[in-house]
Amino acid sequence: MPNAAVIQLTDVGKVFSTDEIETHALAGINLRVDGGEYVAIRGPSGCGKSTLLSILGLLDTPSSGSYVLKGEKIEAIGHRERSRVRNREIGFIFQAFNLIGDLSVRKNIALPLTYRRELTKADIAERVDEALERVGMAHRANHLPSQLSGGQQQRIAVARALAGKPSVLLADEPTGNLDSANGELVMDLLGQLHEDGSTLCVVTHDPRHAERAQRTIEILDGRLVASPVSLSGGCRNAVPVTA
Ligand SMILES: Nc1ncnc2c1ncn2[C@@H]1O[C@H](COP(=O)(O)OP(=O)(O)OP(=O)(O)O)[C@@H](O)[C@H]1O
Numbered sequence: 001m002p003n004a005a006v007i008q009l010t011d012v013g014k015v016f017s018t019d020e021i022e023t024h025a026l027a028g029i030n031l032r033v034d035g036g037e038y039v040a041i042r043g044p045s046g047c048g049k050s051t052l053l054s055i056l057g058l059l060d061t062p063s064s065g066s067y068v069l070k071g072e073k074i075e076a077i078g079h080r081e082r083s084r085v086r087n088r089e090i091g092f093i094f095q096a097f098n099l100i101g102d103l104s105v106r107k108n109i110a111l112p113l114t115y116r117r118e119l120t121k122a123d124i125a126e127r128v129d130e131a132l133e134r135v136g137m138a139h140r141a142n143h144l145p146s147q148l149s150g151g152q153q154q155r156i157a158v159a160r161a162l163a164g165k166p167s168v169l170l171a172d173e174p175t176g177n178l179d180s181a182n183g184e185l186v187m188d189l190l191g192q193l194h195e196d197g198s199t200l201c202v203v204t205h206d207p208r209h210a211e212r213a214q215r216t217i218e219i220l221d222g223r224l225v226a227s228p229v230s231l232s233g234g235c236r237n238a239v240p241v242t243a
């Protein structure tokens, strides 16, 4: 679905409240991502990048504003439907890989697909094989995650995200735990996926990786800013409740 909005956030805010402190993790976020786009998200630590990705990935809900994903108004749907939409539309790749340690590579990739009633066992096996081929890891299908290098584990995590054929791939510092050679490999893989039509939003601290994206979004203090921001400064989006 090229050039149609996959993601549309309007005036999205997110407030985390604890006893002592209220953190405005996001405020006034307006963001549209079209089908086939590759968007990098940058900004200093603590400024809301992971919070934004969690909202985009339906792992968290905004405190205010609206989110339309592929034409579906997310705040209007219930909890169970939200999980269903997440499983179908979103592929998540985390910095720490998040593979399940006592499941084989094949089972890790298959697991999210087993919740999709429309997929038969044969469909799932085919998708797992396809995804393993895609990331060049077919020869490791029966290994456990602990028997793989970090770079290989992340390629499996990419395969798991891909196997669902999601509308959008969200990656939160996908190379953060990798050495530079493995980081390059994973970024090359994401670049190829983009060339093949995937929509990607990738949080990255590394300017080399941001260079590969078509568009870079900068976040500062929970807000999108137009100009490049310094990554060394702190954030001021946490305020005491009494203030
Ligand atoms: N569950 C939570 N409860 C309370 N505060 C939270 C919660 N999650 C995040 N925050 C706060 O929201 C702000 C944004 O956090 P977030 O994880 O989105 O930052 P980030 O930009 O991803 O940082 P980093 O680059 O270090 O990963 C931070 O001040 C953080 O402490």
Ligand SMILES: [Mg+2]
Binding pocket: 049, 050, 051, 172
């Ligand atoms: Mg983060």
